[in-house]
Each structure stands twice: as structure tokens, then as C-alpha cells.
Amino acid sequence: MTFGQTISASFRELWLTTGIFGFLQEGGWGNVVMIVVGFGLLYLAINKEFEPLLLVPIGMGAILSNIPFAEIAAHSSLHGEFVQGALHLHEVSGGFIGMFYDFGVTSGLFPLLIFMGVGAMTDFGPLLANPKTLLLGASAQFGIFIALLGAVALGEYVPGITFNLYDAASIGIIGGADGPTAIFVASRLSKDLLGAIAVAAYSYMALVPIIQPPIMRALTTKEERQIKMEQLRHVTKTEKIIFPLSVLGACILLLPSATPLLGALMFGNLAKECGVTDRLSDTMQNALINIVTIMLGLAVGSKMQAEQFLNLNTLGILALGLVAFCIGTATGVLLAKLMNKMSKKHPINPLIGSAGVSAVPMAARVANKVGLEENPNNYLLMHAMGPNVAGVIGSAVAAGVLLALVPVLG
Amino acid sequence: MTFGQTISASFRELWLTTGIFGFLQEGGWGNVVMIVVGFGLLYLAINKEFEPLLLVPIGMGAILSNIPFAEIAAHSSLHGEFVQGALHLHEVSGGFIGMFYDFGVTSGLFPLLIFMGVGAMTDFGPLLANPKTLLLGASAQFGIFIALLGAVALGEYVPGITFNLYDAASIGIIGGADGPTAIFVASRLSKDLLGAIAVAAYSYMALVPIIQPPIMRALTTKEERQIKMEQLRHVTKTEKIIFPLSVLGACILLLPSATPLLGALMFGNLAKECGVTDRLSDTMQNALINIVTIMLGLAVGSKMQAEQFLNLNTLGILALGLVAFCIGTATGVLLAKLMNKMSKKHPINPLIGSAGVSAVPMAARVANKVGLEENPNNYLLMHAMGPNVAGVIGSAVAAGVLLALVPVLG
Amino acid sequence: MTFGQTISASFRELWLTTGIFGFLQEGGWGNVVMIVVGFGLLYLAINKEFEPLLLVPIGMGAILSNIPFAEIAAHSSLHGEFVQGALHLHEVSGGFIGMFYDFGVTSGLFPLLIFMGVGAMTDFGPLLANPKTLLLGASAQFGIFIALLGAVALGEYVPGITFNLYDAASIGIIGGADGPTAIFVASRLSKDLLGAIAVAAYSYMALVPIIQPPIMRALTTKEERQIKMEQLRHVTKTEKIIFPLSVLGACILLLPSATPLLGALMFGNLAKECGVTDRLSDTMQNALINIVTIMLGLAVGSKMQAEQFLNLNTLGILALGLVAFCIGTATGVLLAKLMNKMSKKHPINPLIGSAGVSAVPMAARVANKVGLEENPNNYLLMHAMGPNVAGVIGSAVAAGVLLALVPVLG
Amino acid sequence: MVSGLIVTIVGMSVVFLFLTLLVVTTTYMSKIVLKFFPEQEKPAAPAVRKSSADAEIAVAIAAVKAHTKS
Amino acid sequence: MVSGLIVTIVGMSVVFLFLTLLVVTTTYMSKIVLKFFPEQEKPAAPAVRKSSADAEIAVAIAAVKAHTKS
Amino acid sequence: MVSGLIVTIVGMSVVFLFLTLLVVTTTYMSKIVLKFFPEQEKPAAPAVRKSSADAEIAVAIAAVKAHTKS
Numbered sequence A, B, C: 001m002t003f004g005q006t007i008s009a010s011f012r013e014l015w016l017t018t019g020i021f022g023f024l025q026e027g028g029w030g031n032v033v034m035i036v037v038g039f040g041l042l043y044l045a046i047n048k049e050f051e052p053l054l055l056v057p058i059g060m061g062a063i064l065s066n067i068p069f070a071e072i073a074a075h076s077s078l079h080g081e082f083v084q085g086a087l088h089l090h091e092v093s094g095g096f097i098g099m100f101y102d103f104g105v106t107s108g109l110f111p112l113l114i115f116m117g118v119g120a121m122t123d124f125g126p127l128l129a130n131p132k133t134l135l136l137g138a139s140a141q142f143g144i145f146i147a148l149l150g151a152v153a154l155g156e157y158v159p160g161i162t163f164n165l166y167d168a169a170s171i172g173i174i175g176g177a178d179g180p181t182a183i184f185v186a187s188r189l190s191k192d193l194l195g196a197i198a199v200a201a202y203s204y205m206a207l208v209p210i211i212q213p214p215i216m217r218a219l220t221t222k223e224e225r226q227i228k229m230e231q232l233r234h235v236t237k238t239e240k241i242i243f244p245l246s247v248l249g250a251c252i253l254l255l256p257s258a259t260p261l262l263g264a265l266m267f268g269n270l271a272k273e274c275g276v277t278d279r280l281s282d283t284m285q286n287a288l289i290n291i292v293t294i295m296l297g298l299a300v301g302s303k304m305q306a307e308q309f310l311n312l313n314t315l316g317i318l319a320l321g322l323v324a325f326c327i328g329t330a331t332g333v334l335l336a337k338l339m340n341k342m343s344k345k346h347p348i349n350p351l352i353g354s355a356g357v358s359a360v361p362m363a364a365r366v367a368n369k370v371g372l373e374e375n376p377n378n379y380l381l382m383h384a385m386g387p388n389v390a391g392v393i394g395s396a397v398a399a400g401v402l403l404a405l406v407p408v409l410g
Numbered sequence D, E, F: 001m002v003s004g005l006i007v008t009i010v011g012m013s014v015v016f017l018f019l020t021l022l023v024v025t026t027t028y029m030s031k032i033v034l035k036f037f038p039e040q041e042k043p044a045a046p047a048v049r050k051s052s053a054d055a056e057i058a059v060a061i062a063a064v065k066a067h068t069k070s
């Protein structure tokens, strides 16, 4: 070959590594679609401010993971010598987002660290002032199980949708309106659906201000929406310290399968409330949760790879997730109505029931806003924070049941 | 089976996963005891403020790790394909606290990162102003070796106690009054005792204000306790920069086995003192040390599992740890008395000898407080900081000797 | 043996573990030299303020890794049971700096996390106000390829120097004046030279104020140096958000091999500019980049081990790195002169061409300073920031080409 | 389908049982706390001092610095 | 030596082509943005509010605290 | 028991020898430093400026921002 020929051969080699060439290969169009979806998530996150803290990393993860030949989401490999009882490492290879996924998501570590930080940011005061609102956090979990039933039905009757009970449970948990819980359950029960489930969970959490108000208005009367609640009592520091420990204690006795989630949440909350570990609580709420959010978001986005994402299952997940949210909102409101009818002494505004789906603190703000529309002096925010944080506990409990029961029945 | 039968069968299955059921199985009572101990540590940490930054995570780790069926402290497993010279990872499983233990504690990584942060928080100024106080930090290490001898004796003569030389060295190091050093040495020499050793080390460090004063008063006269020391001279920035490097240099020449500990400590200190890496020093002192403290605490707590903890050995460790602390305090005070007698020109208040055990900065404060009781104008705090930080160096040196010598002799 | 004999035998055993003994063994003098080099780096970092954020950890890593018997840079080993498809971990061993190297450097993870933080600290505004300056960032990459040619030549014609094409590409990238890019490329193509390459890259970046001015003055006339540039226009937030995405898009289409680097950089920049993820951007710029800087610096320093470092290759790398810097500076200035001649409407001060080598923000400051010498009212800083950040993009692109092409040709 | 129904029935029952139990225990816990450990009039002090170890370190360091710089 | 030359020629070509392309796209991008999405007169507001989720959490917590402490 | 005694004797000897050595070297180090590198009268300046790279970045960014916002 002449020198000129060698040069042009090199350019041809380089052409074989371009994204354009990659996109033109078989299946390459799927990568294009997913990259566009990734940019779409960035648009929603930045322009519409839909849960940007999660959707920016997820969108970026989706983009980076679908770049041909770049292998940014490639699984990790540990290279070295195998000897009796040990692997002497020489090198670790793999894409950097793939490493986050392997070490942080498949292990369940990242969602638990997020939950620790959430615990350190949560104030259970409003819940302690009005413990009945825990029931609203229970009622809103109906969405989880209805969606689960729907997923089982789709899996059985719709060709092209392949959900089994493990998948159905993971899909249902979207209705918990709690990102880390959804990711934790899906990473345990149904890894292949993780991307779609996480995206659905965070998308609908972001859409709470759009999804919930019509349902809330449809299920309540004008009078109910105007109900004024009693001012919450002062909650002592001692109660706030004992509460996370007592929830943990009940969970230990009755539902160990929920203790990773609730244990992390309550550890974070105890660190915040106990007053002698502010250093740790500050770090949980800031550096630690932020670092993990970046890595978790990228890793979740990396599961939006064309082969796994572009199919009927994903459509089913998006549809069922929406159903789960709507039903959770409705059952929350309905139980609040019922409670209001049963106890006349302490009136309950049914709007706060919708906050039971979690989606902290957005759902509580929505309840507040819808309430203000009817009565500009009726601030429901604090009252809605009770069911709101109860919803976090409720979906962790539901997650515990699913993790314990599905492997037995599925 | 009818549908009703299936439902009740499912409830029965769920019952088999409850903590109550688990506690009723063979050995389950041990988990109950350890969970109660965990709550006890939380009580001491929060109500009595005994080293809360460590005892809150340790207590929580003890609780979470003893929950039946939850497997929160399960060792990690790396799942994937083994090929020639590589393991291609698919998944990492294991409990999240188990992962902290495997990757951070067995490797010795976490205690070293803590030491880096401690270095970045330490001011060697008082030590540089009065280098003789280094000897007090040496003298207080007698506690380590007396406890080591005691442990060897217990292991030989008391049935039910099984300490060998490795265990004895790890137990002795409790007398160093330095948590990370104790964890580092125990993780190298005697992993099974790690939980009890770490708990003993931090507990006694927390009890310094109770343990030390009677010993200090018993060994000193009223006149000695009233001795007023000369004001410390000003220490220049250059000295503070050269000091960590010269300690590291001496350690490289004479005791490489102590260089991981002293290297990390002095790296942190250099980052602080050199004045051009404030970003790094800030992170070592805050985000990094806090994240590692959370993970290390949980991991240490996870070693408080019933089978390993509830036995005569643990009792022996707790007893010997107390002995080590008392003796270290005493020998520190006694050497200070001796030095005071030998050099009349620069009087030394023997109370500051007790600070040589380390337990920074609690022991220095105790010395200060006991001094103030006799003479309300005699502030010993700065003088006691010298032996106090010398004690950290002293126990790292003792750790180095143990790590070098025990594998040869044991 | 009598007791006395046993004691002295133990002291002898201890002597066999001292650094002095280790230095006296075969090859031990090399460790001494490298420890001295490490102290030398600390001196330059602290006293001369040469890139202290990197050279303090690198110097300390060099010192700690060359301590005999301490094994602080030993590779990690994973101990446990191998079963079908899994390794059940019991223990991780290895030196702590060795762990940083294995998990963070060989995997390419740490340089990418640094790039993320750099992205979150970078303002592309000046570049957007004057996009032509992107070409200056291209021109300054000539240094990379001239040094590559030089390395190939040395490898072929100088005995004792063994550079192949992989090594040559890694050496050339020093001319990119961008630490993380150099480390990323070297960790992919030429691991054995990583230490020398990283040290050369950071050393010359630190020496920019000394290396560049004479070249800049030699290649420009007094009139050219006095050219006043038009004030930069205001850049909107929307442009700043779209820019990182459009660079990423172009890179996806044309050069996937550069997307790990440019993807991380642009993710960080997007997190900063989008205005809705300030939490994440703050953490990328502070806790995360600082933690990684500490670990990366130590790990890079650990590659300065005597056997790998003390040879003719290292001398060659240092010489070629300097050549690369000088040529990059020169070609940057020359293209700026050319551009100035071609477009009379928008004058360009050729001094800002030198900033195209990257070394952000030092090179831009140098351009500013040399400009002020001629005309005390001519502030070039903002104008030089354009080519400066363009240089980062330019060297990432060059890195992408090398990563794609060298494995095909080499 | 049957197993889906079972999970739903068992699941929602457990969720309600568990949270009802929490309502009861929390209510009693609060009663006991408010009765036996009522909050002191001035809880401001503990809020001001941060983690004690930190405070002590700060005190010690401040004291030392104040001194060595004088 | 030949492969070194090839890498050099191909490499510098790609670097210049890529950055020239960026000059073009960036210039057009800016023109389009400035024409169709000109910046509003008062962009101060978005600069003040931080990440919205944070703000909401802060609002919610502040409200709750203000209340429970009263 | 014997090995315990050995460890104790050797260990305490080394601890004392090492720290005594540190006393000596530290004392001489301080003497040399105070003699040859006495602290300047006004060490305030270096305390103010933080890590130089930071400062430069801050300067550069501030300058750029000041400009682009005007």
C-alpha cells in the first residue's frame, strides 16, 4: 500500500467507529430512539422541572449508554489470577456507568443510601401530632396492588407482554410513588424492567401536580374540600427520637424483609433527630445522597437500552404505573372521607388523603394548593405532611410483603 | 386447595418470615439479646452522649445485623462468568452492611481514611512547643502491653476463654484509646473479635471522664495538681509542615509496619498545615470522614452478632479493655511525675500525663477539668493537647510493633 | 534459648522489617531515590505552589508506595469461595493505595469523575461569545502529535527506550495539558508509563507560567501583543444549556471513543448550567471531585515505583512532554496570528492562542499577564478563557482519535 | 392470576395491619412520653450545641490556636 | 514510524474537522437561540430559586417547624 | 506466656525508643527552623488566600461572569 492508501484506510477504520456508522447497523435505530428519549427526559427535567435531580442523571445515562461502540454501560470485569481461595486483581475494566450499576444497583446499595438521606431530611412531626394519618399512607398503597393485578392480567392475556409475578410486583411498586423503593424492589425481583420502572416511577412523581388534582376534585364535595383541620399539637424531641426506633422495632418483629429499607430510613431519621450526630446527618443529607443520586441516576438511565426498553412491556409498564398512581390517589382520598365521616370530633379534610401516595413533598403541596383554591385561608400543608411521610412507610411495608411473598408464590 | 386455604397458607408463609418466628428458633434468643444491646448503645450514645458519632452507627449496625432472615450483614458475592484470567460481573449480592464490612473493614481501608481525617483535624502545635510530652504519649502505652499479657494469661488459664497471641495483641490495643487503630489492628490480627474490641475501645473512650479522674487524684498530691506550667511558645508554620514529614520519615526508616496508619495521619495533617490544599483538607475533615464513619460504624456493629459476641471472650475483652485504660492513665501520670522531679526548670503538671492515652480531645479536657478543681486559674488544656496527640502517635507505633512482631512469634 | 536470647532474637526479627534494612537490600536504593523524589514533589507543591492539589497527593503516594515491606500499593485480592457462577467474598486484602489504583484508575473511573467536576466548574460563556476560538483549541493539539512522533522515533532509534505506538500515544497526550485526559488515555493504552506520564503532565501544567511566556514573546511582535479585542457579547442561559448537549451530540455521531471523557465533562457542565440541579453540581465541584482527587493522586503516585520509574523511558517522557507543551503553545499562537491576519474585522490578540493548550485556568492567566506587560489596560483574561476551555475539548477529541486508531494500527 | 390475587389480599391486609399497629403504638408512645418525659421549658440549649465531640474539638483547637498565635 | 505519521495526519485532521464543525454548529445554534429564545428582561428570578425540589422541601419543612415549635 | 512477655518488652522498648527519637529530632528540627526560617512578621497574607488554583479559577470565573452579565 502506498502512504496515501494507508491514510485513507485509516480514515475508513475511523469511519467504522463513528456513531453514524453504528446507528446504521442492525438494531442501531433503537439506540437513536433511546438517545432521543434521553434528550427528551433532559428537556422535561430542565424546561418543565420534572424531578430534575433524578431525571437529569437518568436522561444523561440513557444517552451515554446508547452510544455505539462506546461501551459506557458495559458490565465490569475483574482481571487477575485465580489461585486457591482468592482472585489477585490486576485490573478492573468496564464502562463507568456499568460499574455504578453492578456495584450500586444490583447490590441494592444505592437505593438504601438514598433512603438514609431521605430519612435524614424527613420530619415525622406532623405524623406524630396526628398518628391516624398513618392509615391514609396505608390506603394509598391500593394502587400498588391493583397495578400488580393488572400486570398479571396483561402478562397472561396480551401477546407480546411477558410479565410474570416478579415483574408484576415490581411494576406495582411504581404506585408507591417512591423512587428508591421502586428501584430496590425491581433490582431484587425483576432486573430487566428496572429502567422502565424507574423512569415510570420518577416521571409520574414529577407529574403529581397534573395527575392528582382532577381525581381529588372528582371524589370530594366543595364542603369537604373546605374543611378546616385543628392546628397540630407540638411534638417533643423525645417522641421524635423514639418514633423511628419504634417503627424499626415493629418492622423487626413482623416484617424483616422491609428492614433494609425502613432500617436505612430510620437510621437517617434518628441521626437527624437525636441531636448528637449532626455531622453525620448533614453528610447523609448532602454529600452522600448527592453522590449516590448522580451514580444511581446514571445507572438507572443505562438500563434504558434499546433491546430492553423498546417493546410492548415498556408500554404496559407506563400504562400500569399511571393506573397505580391514580388509584393510590383515589383510595387515599376515599379513606380520608370515610375517616372524616366516622370521627366528627377531629375533622379531616379528604384532600390530604391524596398525599398518602408519598411523592414527598410534592403530593402534600398539591393537597395544599387544591385546598387553597376553595378556601384561601385553609393551609393544609402541615396536615398533608403526615399522610405524605406515612406513604413512604406504607410503600416500604408493601415492598417488604412483596419481597417476602413473591418468591414463595411466583 | 380452596382459595381461602391458599390465602391462609400464604399468611403462614409470611409468618415464617417474621422476626418473632425467627427469634423463637434455635439461637434466636441471642439475636434478641444483641438487638437489646444495640438499643442500649443508642441509649448511651444519645442520652449520655458517649461518643455518639460512633456509637449511633455501631448500635444501629448491631440492631440491623441481628434481624432474622434480613441478611443485612451477609457477605458480598460477585456473580458472573469466570473465563481465563477474568471474572465478568453480572451482579453483586449481599447485605449492604456486609458490603461495607467486606470492602472497607477487612481491607483496612476505612480506619485509614478515618485516620486521614483525624490528621486533617489535628493540631500538633502544642506538641511542637513542648516535644518532651511525646514521652508521656509513650508511657501511656503500657496499658496496651499489660492488657496483652492479661489476655495471654486468661487465654491460657481460664477455660472458655480462647485468646491466642493474635487475639491478645488486638485486645491490648484497646488501651491505645484510639478507635481506628484498634479496628485496623483487629482487622489484621483477629477478625472474630473485631466487634467486641471496637465496642470496648469506643465505650471506654466515652467513659474517660469517669474512669480517669479517680486514678489521677490517687496518684498525685494536691501540690502536684496545682503546678502551673509555662506558657507554650509560638510554633511557626514551617515547623508544623516539617513535623508530619519527619515523623513519617522516622517511621519509614524504623517501623514500616506502622506507615499505613502514620502515613494516613500525616498525609491528612500535611494537607491541613501546608496551606495550599485547603480543599482536600476540608473534604477529609468533613464529607469523607463522615461518610466513612457511617459505613465503618455500621460495619463494626454488624460484628456484634450473637454467635460471635455472646461468650466469655467478650467479657474478657471488656474487662481487659478497662484494665488497659486504667493502667495507661496511671503510667502516663507516673512518668509525668518522674519528669517533673527530674527537670525543675520547666515544671510539668502530672495531670497532663493522663492525656497520653489519646482519646483526643476528651482526655485533655479531663486533665484540664481536674486541674481546675484544685486551682481555678490553672488552664491545662493546651498543655494536655501535647501528650494527647502524642498518644495517637504512640499507639500507632505500638500497633506497628504488634503487626510486625506477632505474626513472627504467634 | 534463654529468655535474653529470645528477646534479642525478636529485636533481630524486628530489624528485618525496618526500612533501613529494606533499603540495603538489592534494588532498595531505587526506593530511596523515589522517596526523595516524592519529598521533592511535596516541596515543589508546597513551596512553589506547583499544582498543589495534585502534587501533594502524588508526592505522598510516591513516598508511601516505596516504603519497603509496607505494601501500601499492593494490588487488591478478593478472598473467598468460588462456586458455580459466583465468588462468595470473605475478605478483601491489599494496600489501601493499591485498592484506589485497581478500582479507580485501571477502570478509568477516577479521571472521568474528575472530568465531571471540571465540567461543573467550567464556564463555556467566553467560548460561546467567540466560537472561532475553538480553532485555537484545535491548533494547540499539534503538540500531542509531534511528541507522539518523537516518541516513536526515540523508541525506534534510541537503545534503552522501548516506546511502541501505544506508549507514544500516551506520551503525546501530555501535550494536551490536561491531567485527567492524560491519565485516562495512559490507563487505557500504556499502564506501565502511567506514573511518569501523570507526573510529567501535572509538572508541566504547573510550569506553564515559566514555559509559555518566552515562546509567546518570540513568536509575536510588540504590536500584536498590544491588540485590543472587542468586548465579549452577553451569552444567554439557553445557549449555555444547549452547548454541552450539542458538543455531546457531535461527539456521539462522529467520535464515540471520546464520549466517556466529553460525556462526563458535558454532564457536569449541564448540571451546572441547567439551574435545576444545583445540589448535584455543588457536590460534583466539591465533595466528589475532592475525594476523587485525593484517591487519584495517591494512586498515580503509587505508580512511581522504582523498577518502573527509574529508567531511560522516564527521561524520554519528561523530555517529550516538555517538547509537546512548547509546540502546543507555539502552534496555538501561530494559528491566532493567522486568524488575525485573515479577519481584520474582529481583531485577535495572538497571545490568547497559547491558552489553547488547556491547563485551565493557568494558561489563560499567563496570556493575560503577558498582554498586560505590553499594555497595562488590555485585559485578555476573558478572551483567553475561550481557547482555554476549547483546549480541553480539543485534547479530549485528540484522545478519542488515539483511543480509536492506535489499537488498529499498533 | 390467582397468585396475583393472593398477593393483593395478603399484601393490603399486612399493610393495613402494620400501619394500624403503628397508629396504636405511636399514640401510646406519645402519651407515655408526654406524661413521663415532658419537654423542659427551655429546650434551646441542646439545640445550640452541636455534636458534643465536635464542640470539644472546636473548643480545644480554638484554645490552642488562640494561644499559639498570641 | 509510518503508523506514527498516519496517526498524526489522521489525528490532527479529525481534531480540526471536529472543532471546525463545532464552530459552525455553535455559531448557528447561538443565532437560532438569540432569534427565537431571546433572554427575558428579568432573568433574576430563576437565579434566586435553587433546585425546585429543594425549595419545596425547605418550604414544607420550614412551615412544619414553624408550626410545631409555636 | 513467654511470647507475650517478649512482645511486651520489645514493644515498650520500641515505643519509647521511637518517641524519644522523635523528641530529639523534633527539638533539633525546631531549632533549625527557628534559626534559618524564622516566621515573617506578617503571616496574615498566606492565611487569606486559599489554594491558589481555586483562587485563580474563582478570579477567572468571576471576571467572566461580571463581564457576560453586564
Ligand code: NA
Pocket: A175, A176, A177, A178, A356, A357, A358, A359, A391, A392, A393, A394, A395, A396
Ligand atoms: Na408510597
Ligand code: NA
Pocket: B175, B176, B177, B178, B356, B357, B358, B359, B391, B392, B394, B395
Ligand atoms: Na493512644
Ligand code: NA
Pocket: C175, C176, C177, C178, C356, C357, C358, C359, C391, C392, C394, C395, C396
Ligand atoms: Na488541551
